[in-house]
Amino acid sequence: MKKKLAIRLVAMDLDDTLLRDDWTISPRVVKAIQKAQEQKVKVTIATGRMPISTRPYALQLGIDVPVITYHGAMVQQVISGEILFRRVIPSALAKKIIGDVLERGMYAQIYLKNRVITSKLTELSEQYARISKVSIEEADLQETISQEPEGVEKILLMAEEAGLDQLTPFLDQRYGDKVHLTKSKPYFLEMTESTVNKGVALAALAERFNIAQEEVMAIGDSFNDLEMIKYAGVGVAMGNARKEIQEQANIVTATNQEDGVAEAIERYVLGSALDLVRRVPEGMTSS
The missing domain is CATH 3.40.50.1000 (HAD superfamily/HAD-like)
Structure with a gap:
């Protein structure tokens, strides 16, 4: 049976x-x-x-x-x-990724346990804070990552879907074996450690x-x-x-x-x- x-x-x-x-x-x-x-x-x-x-x-x-x-x-x-x-994205790797995306003018946030940090608060920051009901800190991202010995839980990029879709192949080619790339919303591109x-x-x-x-x-x-x-x-x-x-x-x-x-x-x-x-x-x- x-x-x-x-x-x-x-x-x-x-x-x-x-x-x-x-x-x-x-x-x-x-x-x-x-x-x-x-x-x-x-x-x-x-x-x-x-x-x-x-x-x-x-x-x-x-x-x-x-x-x-x-x-x-x-x-x-x-x-x-x-x-x-x-499991975190190692600090050295996170710094490289942030350098690449900021160089391309993308809005980025990093996550350290229960902290959210961005380099400059914008309307995108306010939109995210309303959705998630969290406070977002403003700080130099590279310096913040350098002060975190282990790494960051997540990196989030926010932009129009077309812009994120153009950037994704570059990030995948350069970092695809080291981070997991995914979307939670059409305008959110998110990165975590590759195995999670x-x-x-x-x-x-x-x-x-x-x-x-x-x-x-x-x-x-x-x-x-x-x-x-x-x-x-x-x-x-x-x-x-x-x-x-x-x-x-x-x-x-x-x-x-x-x-x-x-x-x-x-x-x-x-x-x-x-x-x-x-x-x-x-x-x-x-x-």
């Missing part, structure tokens, strides 16, 4: 996934997540945001497992703040809780969610996700404005529709 599996771990992106366009979580989504947790399903957040920007949402949802931040470069306990995993992404972090979290890959659901909307969507036994793309993301998922749910996270949890975690969509992750066989 075929063993019936259930979802035991759900990982959700924040922006344009869990959050509505006003950066709040709808009551229906909160209720669905709470019901899943009542049924002993572990629920976490997997985001490109920094921990301090993620924590209020995790507390609102009562999340009691580690959260994935900086696209997987840091995994941290919500309540205690204990860092379980941290949301998929790698989610796999490590599943292993920590002895949860099989097939028992994991990942929900996201953008390029930085692809690795975890492809890793999960059930990969879910939001209805507002770009076509490239939806094509990689085996479920497309409603949009973030239409409670897409709640719909996915209600149907495939709390409901009985899971067997209709489950796929066997690469490298595994069904039983």
